[in-house]
Amino acid sequence: MRKVAFLMGSASDFPRVEKGIAVLRELEIDCDVRVLSAHRVPQEVSGFSLNAESAGFGVIICAAGLAAHLAGAVAAHTILPVIGLPLSAGSLQGLDALLSTVQMPPGIPVATVGIDAAVNAAVLAAQILALKDKDLNARIIEFRRKNTAQVILADKEIREGCR
Numbered sequence: 563m564r565k566v567a568f569l570m571g572s573a574s575d576f577p578r579v580e581k582g583i584a585v586l587r588e589l590e591i592d593c594d595v596r597v598l599s600a601h602r603v604p605q606e607v608s609g610f611s612l613n614a615e616s617a618g619f620g621v622i623i624c625a626a627g628l629a630a631h632l633a634g635a636v637a638a639h640t641i642l643p644v645i646g647l648p649l650s651a652g653s654l655q656g657l658d659a660l661l662s663t664v665q666m667p668p669g670i671p672v673a674t675v676g677i678d679a680a681v682n683a684a685v686l687a688a689q690i691l692a693l694k695d696k697d698l699n700a701r702i703i704e705f706r707r708k709n710t711a712q713v714i715l716a717d718k719e720i721r722e723g724c725r
């Protein structure tokens with residue numbers, strides 16, 4: 563199975579992305595986690611992106627806050643699917659990162675999830691890889707079944723507590 567690259571613009575982003583990394587691990591997906599900034603190390607970003615397909619990656623998740631250009635910079639250099647994960651760093655609480663990530667020009671898409679939605683970024687990456695992996699497909703179905711069971715249990719507990 564191809565790997566997922568989980569890139570973040572700064573090490574300070576890690577607390578906001580670790581739940582997504584945990585989901586990839588739970589789904590038994592190989593994941594390389596890197597700090598790569600579009601602005602601070604642009605040459606490393608382009609080098610990584612140009613080589614990503616031959617290095618065995620199938621999807622690239624790019625998490626960044628503020629003027630979040632990491633996903634767009636990566637997407638400019640590869641036709642692998644790029645998932646943008648805008649983060650709530652800074653005084654605009656992620657709205658800046660959301661718009662910087664999602665508003666890509668025609669022909670260079672970034673599939674953008676919600677602000678700080680690291681879990682959704684990971685599940686979307688898994689669903690893309692699962693198109694060519696039946697075992698992973700089954701693990702995602704089980705992951706969703708567990709989520710459903712948790713909500714049903716929460717509903718039961720709340721209803722019983724309100725009696």
Ligand code: RP5
Binds near residue numbers: 572573599626628651
């Ligand atoms: C962005 O700037 C990073 O993704 C991070 O969210 C934000 C702040 O980075 P640091 O100044 O904490 O390194 O590029």
